[in-house]
Amino acid sequence: MRSFRVVIMPKPGVLDAPGQAVERGLDALGYRVEQVRMGKVIELVLPDGADVQEMCSRFLANPLVETWTVEEISLEAAR
Amino acid sequence: MTWGVVFFPGSNCDRDCVHVLRSVLGQRVEEVWHEDRSLDGIDALVLPGGFSYGDYLRSGAIAATAPVMPAVREIAARGAPVLGICNGFQILTEAGLLPGTLLRNASLQFRCHPAWVRVETDQTPFTAGLRPGEVLAMPVAHGEGAYFAPGDQIAALEAAGRVVFRYCDARGRVTPAANPNGSVAGIAGVAGIAPNVVGLMPHPERASEALLGSTDGRRVFECAVAALVGAR
Numbered sequence: 053m054r055s056f057r058v059v060i061m062p063k064p065g066v067l068d069a070p071g072q073a074v075e076r077g078l079d080a081l082g083y084r085v086e087q088v089r090m091g092k093v094i095e096l097v098l099p100d101g102a103d104v105q106e107m108c109s110r111f112l113a114n115p116l117v118e119t120w121t122v123e124e125i126s127l128e129a130a131r
Numbered sequence: 132m133t134w135g136v137v138f139f140p141g142s143n144c145d146r147d148c149v150h151v152l153r154s155v156l157g158q159r160v161e162e163v164w165h166e167d168r169s170l171d172g173i174d175a176l177v178l179p180g181g182f183s184y185g186d187y188l189r190s191g192a193i194a195a196t197a198p199v200m201p202a203v204r205e206i207a208a209r210g211a212p213v214l215g216i217c218n219g220f221q222i223l224t225e226a227g228l229l230p231g232t233l234l235r236n237a238s239l240q241f242r243c244h245p246a247w248v249r250v251e252t253d254q255t256p257f258t259a260g261l262r263p264g265e266v267l268a269m270p271v272a273h274g275e276g277a278y279f280a281p282g283d284q285i286a287a288l289e290a291a292g293r294v295v296f297r298y299c300d301a302r303g304r305v306t307p308a309a310n311p312n313g314s315v316a317g318i319a320g321v322a323g324i325a326p327n328v329v330g331l332m333p334h335p336e337r338a339s340e341a342l343l344g345s346t347d348g349r350r351v352f353e354c355a356v357a358a359l360v361g362a363r
Contacts, residue, residue, distance in 0.1 A: 069235035
């Protein structure tokens with residue numbers, strides 16, 4: 053078994069409405085913010101040989117509007 | 132002729148669609164559960180609006196993996212009219228049966244109000260008999276309805292006449308003010324590679340009785356009924 057952390061982000065240029073909402077919130081609290089982008093984090097514990105990239109491109113992310121990175125993490129961290 | 136309406140957990144316009152088809156249009160309707168694996172005997176299908184599976188991951192993404200979906204692909208492939216309304220539209224894009232995707236509204240607000248769309252093509256079963264340029268009043272109710280596809284895909288859709296509805300004002304003018312969600316080119320509805328699969332964000336089932344302020348939505352269903360009768 054191996055564990056992975058998948059970070060999914062909106063592609064540059066694609067409207068990131070949640071990021072904008074968070075930016076406005078920080079702004080309302082008086083913080084100076086240049087840019088906020090908001091994505092998602094998914095942690096997976098998978099059997100050996102599992103195809104994380106395929107899971108991302110078919111389901112976890114929408115390749116039209118999102119990019120993703122996959123990082124291996126320790127099994128303990130995923131539990 | 133029998134219509135199917137698919138009920139996903141979290142669908143909330145399912146019964147409205149059944150009501151319009153059954154009680155307003157006098158059609159035979161089967162309620163299809165998302166775990167059903169067969170659509171035998173179904174001639175036309177509606178994927179209704181709502182928040183299937185809580186809209187987790189992305190709107191429509193989980194529903195696109197539902198047990199019923201292989202059968203949906205099958206009847207779509209054999210040419211049956213398939214209409215995705217709102218969340219149903221999102222499900223069809225996630226399933227790859229319709230191009231593009233629906234993003235969070237540019238306003239960041241859930242938009243729920245009367246709207247107008249201009250019919251852009253009569254080459255689908257849901258618009259056959261309508262006149263391109265005709266304006267239909269149908270309400271919108273969504274938080275994630277901004278239609279998006281990369282520029283080259285939009286150009287290809289436009290060139291192929293696969294843009295079915297566009298947001299407009301009451302007089303049919305496509306303007307930024309008439310666009311409730313930031314959809315590219317004001318696109319409110321598109322067709323698949325084969326035109327029998329159509330998705331749109333506005334709700335024809337909420338505009339099918341005079342009591343509700345508009346009967347324009349009924350015409351979308353009536354077109355498909357006429358198309359099916361004509362095909363027999």
